Amino acid sequence: xxxxxxxxxxxxxxxxxxxxxxxxxxxxxxxxxxxxxxxxxxxxxxxxxxxxxxxxxxxxxxxxxxxxxxxxxxxxxxxxxxxxxxxxxxxxxxxxxxxxxxxxxxxxxxxxxxxxxxxxxxxxxxxxxxxxxxxxxxxxxxxxxxxxxxxxxxxxxxxxxxxxxxxxxxxxxxxxxxxxxxxxxxxxxxxxxxxxxxxxxxxxxxxxxxxxxxxxxxxxxxxxxxxxxxxxxxxx
Numbered sequence: 001x002x003x004x005x006x007x008x009x010x011x012x013x014x015x016x017x018x019x020x021x022x023x024x025x026x027x028x029x030x031x032x033x034x035x036x037x038x039x040x041x042x043x044x045x046x047x048x049x050x051x052x053x054x055x056x057x058x059x060x061x062x063x064x065x066x067x068x069x070x071x072x073x074x075x076x077x078x079x080x081x082x083x084x085x086x087x088x089x090x091x092x093x094x095x096x097x098x099x100x101x102x103x104x105x106x107x108x109x110x111x112x113x114x115x116x117x118x119x120x121x122x123x124x125x126x127x128x129x130x131x132x133x134x135x136x137x138x139x140x141x142x143x144x145x146x147x148x149x150x151x152x153x154x155x156x157x158x159x160x161x162x163x164x165x166x167x168x169x170x171x172x173x174x175x176x177x178x179x180x181x182x183x184x185x186x187x188x189x190x191x192x193x194x195x196x197x198x199x200x201x202x203x204x205x206x207x208x209x210x211x212x213x214x215x216x217x218x219x220x221x222x223x224x225x226x227x228x229x230x231x232x233x234x235x236x
Contacts, residue, residue, distance in 0.1 A: 013093035
């Protein structure tokens with residue numbers, strides 16, 4: 001899409017925000033986003049005869065290890081209209097159609113689909129099975145629910161592992177922020193918010209499950225007592 005500067009892997013345009021999955025190369029993300037925002041604002045202002053800024057705040061970005069959960073992020077992006085209750089999976093302003101038909105227009109679909117299979121027809125079939133998973137549409141965590149049969153050997157995401165590469169604490173932090181639309185700082189310390197407490201419990205259990213941190217390290221990371229960590233870990 002932008003030559004050697006960047007690659008766009010997936011997008012969805014919602015009523016008041018946009019999700020973009022971009023791999024940067026020769027240019028910084030900030031400059032690319034500045035170009036996108038300026039171009040869109042100019043187009044919008046000209047079309048609707050207005051002036052001034054269009055976007056209320058700076059874009060938010062997370063780092064994506066494409067080997068670890070690129071496919072999970074593409075699924076999250078393409079399922080956004082369903083979660084918002086505005087469309088089914090065939091949302092008009094989404095890159096899903098490019099993947100479904102294997103006809104790239106704005107996105108580099110070849111690389112993500114090649115993670116499923118080198119056979120185009122099989123790759124699309126496996127992608128569709130991934131994208132139509134009911135559990136993830138309902139908001140459950142992708143790494144716990146990704147079916148074994150649609151995860152190729154090339155990109156084993158089962159048990160949150162990639163071939164020759166263990167998942168890192170930073171990966172789970174980024175994923176928690178993405179899936180729950182929060183800042184990690186919100187999980188630190190005590191909270192009276194039940195939803196935040198549940199997200200924190202899930203995060204702690206994941207780190208413990210994959211033996212990424214011990215209870216002492218968890219208590220320091222989340223700024224809570226070891227007794228609290230122990231209670232959550234041993235909670236049935």
